[in-house]
Amino acid sequence: MKLNCVVVDDSSIQRMIIAKLVNNHQNLHLVGDFSNAIEAKNCMSVHTVDLIFLDIEMPVISGFDFLDGLKVKPQIIFITSKAEYAMKAFDYDATDYLQKPIALDRFNSSVRRAIELHLLKKENQDEEGEHIFIKSNLKKLKIYTNKIKWIEAYGDYVKVVTEEDSNLVLSTMKSFENDLSKEKFIRVHKSYIINIDKVERFNSKFAEIGVTKIPLSRNKKEDLIKALAIA
Numbered sequence: 001m002k003l004n005c006v007v008v009d010d011s012s013i014q015r016m017i018i019a020k021l022v023n024n025h026q027n028l029h030l031v032g033d034f035s036n037a038i039e040a041k042n043c044m045s046v047h048t049v050d051l052i053f054l055d056i057e058m059p060v061i062s063g064f065d066f067l068d069g070l071k072v073k074p075q076i077i078f079i080t081s082k083a084e085y086a087m088k089a090f091d092y093d094a095t096d097y098l099q100k101p102i103a104l105d106r107f108n109s110s111v112r113r114a115i116e117l118h119l120l121k122k123e124n125q126d127e128e129g130e131h132i133f134i135k136s137n138l139k140k141l142k143i144y145t146n147k148i149k150w151i152e153a154y155g156d157y158v159k160v161v162t163e164e165d166s167n168l169v170l171s172t173m174k175s176f177e178n179d180l181s182k183e184k185f186i187r188v189h190k191s192y193i194i195n196i197d198k199v200e201r202f203n204s205k206f207a208e209i210g211v212t213k214i215p216l217s218r219n220k221k222e223d224l225i226k227a228l229a230i231a
Contacts, residue, residue, distance in 0.1 A: 002026075003111075003118060004048055007033035008040045008066070009055035009079065014100065018053050018079065021107050027115055037066035045178065049074045051114050056080045056089070067092055071171060072132070072179050075114050132179055134160060136167035143167075145184065149198045149209050151176055153191035186227045188220045196227045 005028050007018045015033045022030045031047050034040040036058060043049075052074050056063040063080075067073060078089045081100045089097045095117060096110035131144045143162060152159040157168045158176050169176070177185070177193055187193050188207060198209045204221055206213040216224065 001115070001119075002029040003050040003075075003114060004029050004031050005051045005053060006031050006040055006043060006049050007053045008035075008037060008058070008063070009033075009053075010035050010058045011055070014055070014079070017102070021102070021104070022053070025108070025111055028111065037061040037063070037069075040066070041069065044070075044074075050118060051075045051077065051095070053077050053079055056085050057082070064088065064092065071175055075117060077110050077114065130181065134167060134169045136160075136169050141167060145180065145195075146197070148180075148185075148195050150195065150212075150214060151180075151185075151193040186220075186223060188224055189215050189217045191215075196224070199224070199228065 005022050007015050007022065007030070009015045009018065012035070015035065019030055019033045022028045028051070031049055032040075032043050034043065038061065040052070054063045054066070054076055056078055057080065058066075061069075063078065067076065073093075075095045076092060077095050078085070078097045079100060079102065080097075083099060086097050095114045098106060098110060129144050129146055131142055134141050134143055143160065147162045147164065149161045149163065151173070152161065153173050154168060156170060158171050158173055160167050160169055173187070173191070173193065177187055180193065184197060185193050185195055192214050194207055194209065194214055199207050200210070201208045202216065202221075202224060205216055207216055207224060208214070
């Protein structure tokens with residue numbers, strides 16, 4: 001098993017050192033190393049990342065600001081030359097906090113912790129089913145994706161409709177779509193993403209989930225037919 005990693009540090013020397021440590025570790029795979037948060041975020045929009053080695057003091061966007069802008073956060077191992085950020089780092093549920101210069105045994109200890117947490121999370125998902133966390137009304141909610149019926153654009157928010165209730169989340173449809181399984185969820189309209197397991201019937205204009213008719217964009221019927229056939 002290997003964890004997909006990115007390194008984010010504005011120091012080219014530090015990036016090189018950390019990247020070498022990652023490449024030499026049998027349980028890590030380096031997806032990329034970046035000098036700033038913007039490049040890292042662009043990478044994470046197209047690659048699955050399990051672990052970020054993250055500097056805190058960076059120009060323009062700090063490590064903390066970078067994390068604040070992520071909807072789904074991988075595990076984080078902070079790397080910095082200052083001990084004063086340690087308490088704040090663990091407010092971000094950091095897996096570990098390494099001070100520069102980094103000792104090999106300390107690095108390996110952090111990676112072992114990350115692997116253990118990754119395996120534990122995987123076991124929990126296998127037992128309870130796949131889930132995501134959303135932030136609604138200042139509360140962090142755990143939502144099992146198999147209970148989501150559809151997601152609807154709602155101004156600057158999206159409305160997540162489940163079997164039990166609905167919640168408004170500050171997000172774009174595109175961002176939320178990226179957090180969902182492509183095998184189970186499909187964008188059928190600019191304002192709707194649906195769980196294909198919940199579709200009871202459909203025609204050229206609507207997909208029906210219970211008593212609700214979800215509009216289909218003109219070119220989405222074939223996509224829905226293919227998705228339902230695979231499911």
